[in-house]
Amino acid sequence: MMPARSNISIPQKCLGCDKAFCGAYWYSQGVSSSHCNLICNQDTLKSIYQRHISALPDTIHGGNPYEKDITERCIQQSGKTLQVVISEWISKFDNMEIDRSRLQLNNVDAITSRTYICNHCYSKFVDFLLYWFRVSLPQNLLPRDAAERESCWYGFMCRTQHHRPDHAKKLNHVCRPTRGNQP
Structure with a gap:
């Protein structure tokens, strides 16, 4: 039974929170969810590089809606999509170009773009990357009201x-x- 099956190569544990997720395992075994067979969604646990994001999480910047709005405007002003910005910062993260000490996940030094993390930990990871995106922006690239x-x-x-x-x-x-x- 869950949470661990040591003889398979299917990731079952989030490295960010150390919680077990059964969806990928059961789907690999041909079992799907039903009213009798409740299992995790297989998309709950995915590697960072497999994920796509199209909107800022509400939890970004500690849930501060003003900071979220500023970050959204900065991304729009850059002419890039949110996914492109996140991908650029994932590369910087992988290359150890940013300080990881503020990342609120377990096993921080072991996390890379190939790491499997859950949706909740991915939101924290995105928040962390967008913090670095914002603090690295020169003042002249911030919206005027934010720069002041x-x-x-x-x-x-x-x-x-x-x-x-x-x-x-x-x-x-x-x-x-x-x-x-x-x-």
Whole structure:
């Protein structure tokens, strides 16, 4: 039974959260989901390079809708699709060109574009990549209203941005903390 079948080459575990997923295994065995046979969707656990994204997750930038909007506008202004931007940053990630310390997944040093992760961990991974996309943009490539904002002292760790919309909008939160308990 699940969660582990050691004699097969079908990935069954998310490297990002260490949870087991049965869908790929059962589908490889010809078993499909039914009302009697409930199994995970086979798309729940996929390698990073097999995934495609067409919209920003709502959870991006800690759920701050103002930062999400700015990132969306930056991507549109670049003339690239979200998938192209993510693919470029996956390459940088694979080449160890970005600091992985802020990635909120398990086994961070073992993760590559070939790693199998679940949908939830993929959203975290996309959030991480888009954080780096945003912080690496020169000020002149940010929308004017975003470029004119000062950075919040607590940066991405700010708790106030989640319950005070005026604060979330007024200050940049896609930045490193300069005060408080820094990671």
